[in-house]
Amino acid sequence: MEGGLRFSGGDLKIIVNTIPTLAPLTGVGQYTYQMARELRRLAPEEEWYSYYGFVSRKLAGEEEALGASLFTMGKLLRSNRVTKAASRFFQRQAARLQPGQFDLYFEPNFIPLPEIRSRRCMVTVHDLSFFLYPQWHPKDRVAYFQHHFSNNIARADIVLADSNYILNEACTRLGIPREKLRMIYAGCDHRLFSPQGKEAVARVRSKYNISGPYFLYVGTIEPRKNLQALARVFGRFASGRKRPPQLVLCGYQGWSNTEIMGEFESLAQREMLRFLGYVPAKDLPGLYSGAVSLVYPSLYEGFGLPVVEAMASGCPVLCSDRASLPEAAGDAALFVDPENDEEILGGLRRIEGDAGLRASMREKGLRQSGRFSWERSAAEILALMRELAEAEGQAP
DSSP: OTTSOOOSTTOOEEEEEOGGGGSOSSTHHHHHHHHHHHHHHHOTTSEEEEESSSEESOOOOTTSHHHHHHHHHHHHHTSSHHHHHHHHHHHHHHHHTSOSOEEEEEEOSSSOOTTSOEEEEEEEEOOOHHHHOGGGSOHHHHHHHHHHHHHHHTTOSEEEESSHHHHHHHHHTTOOOGGGEEEOOOOOOTTTOSOOOHHHHHHHHHHTTOOSOEEEEESOBOGGGOHHHHHHHHHHHHTTOSSOOEEEEEOOBOSSOHHHHHHHHHHHHTTOEEEEESOOGGGHHHHHHHSSEEEEOOSOOSSOHHHHHHHHTTOOEEEEOSTTHHHHHTTSSEEEOTTOHHHHHHHHHHHHHOHHHHHHHHHHHHHHHTTOOHHHHHHHHHHHHHHHHHHHHHOO
């Protein structure tokens, strides 16, 4: 099969764009790191490469020296518009110096990069908010997506979606051919996320100076997460109490959030809120396990990683009934209309006041979260990669 993909054991030369791991590992960064790690573990016989603007055989972990230096470099390069443009230019120039062509290119971040040359290409589209709800994103990011996505997605042999909801949107709203689309759920690291004992919970409470009962939000501080509504409702929920419960927020401070942060400040002044900023993954299981509930009133999600992580950690979940969240949460969450303050308020009161409900939700959540693992997701992706290899090998 001259010029075709090599698919006999150990022959495939596969590259993964790992640039998303240069930022704090939330969302796409977490997906990229976990998939790249599991693919290498499941198929060590293949030739795996990582792309950081240059090609490397190494997958840099968040805690490794290479990972730390790359993270610092990536943060500097993304600090303003000029360096962003310069970074993209030099990445492409560096890539063109790399010899040869890859058998398969896995792009976990929406848009295949033109500088990576490959015979076959697989792309993950996590959600369509850049196109359907551009008001939720920075203008330069929306412009980048609108200019590059349509021009480059046609290159993909397979387009992956993290949920059936996004698969259907990609087909009906973007017009991606149904035969190209596959649904593979995102995962959960069950080696990390599991119910924590009293000592582990006490450690994170002490580290972050949390006392008393608290509700938890985990995620980037950005418009689509509907955090203004959460702050508004939580203020009503906690007001008038001698020792009000706290809302603890963990997340990278994203964009377009001046008004949101103003709402947070108002609650913080009344000792109803703690904003922790970005929290290392190792501390999240204890924070989840110690919470009365995760509160996740997002207006739109492609999957909902914090929901699954919370359930795996034995934390009850109050979440929106929108988009993919019913798929992620199954029958284990208390769902609310995120645009109805009274429903959110009623949900908070119901979970706080009913210990039996919380116990039932913990049990159901552990069962539901068990449906998702990075190993299972990576195994399904690996099977698709090998299907592509076989199809190319059988081509006349």
